[in-house]
Amino acid sequence: MTMWTWLKQLTSPPIFFALAQRLGFWFGLISIPLLAYGLIGGLLLAPPDYQQGEGYRIIFVHVPAAWMSLFTYTVMAVAGGITLIWRIKVWEAVLTAAAPIGASVTALALLTGMLWGTPMWGTYGVWDWRLTSALVLLFLSAGVLWLHHCIPATGPAA
DSSP states (O other), X not given: OOTTHHHHHHTSHHHHHHHHHHHHHHHHXXXXXXXXXXXXXXXXXXXXXXXXXXXXGGHHHXXXXXXXXXXXXXXXXHHHHHHHHHXXXXXXXXXXXXXXXXXXXXXHHHHHHHHHHHHHHSSSOOOOHHHHHXXXXXXXXXXXXXXXHHSOOXXXXX
């Protein structure tokens, strides 16, 4: 038995999907109260900023959404590379599962950035490289979703 046997077994679709189905419920159960605690703490309990006032609280949503959008695109790039190089089907599922998450958190980051930027700067956005790259990432995830929808599934699972 080699050192990488466990990884090969874990990337087997029946084993991976059974494990994901068992753990998905528990991860969701843990994440809901943590998300609620973070939103309540950031949007309601945090004191107002001395320069920005109450409007800065949107940062407690904007910054995590922006970081999460970058993380999901990193996951999509790694999963796409593994899928193309080693043809591991589980990573294709990871890629297609990360695309709607990436699209939604990127849209949330763009929206909350606009809501925060308006009272602070007097404009919805300046379209610098950060905003433009976030919009490009939103279009990339929409393209992945569109391609996944348009290409018919083949093989025994279809």
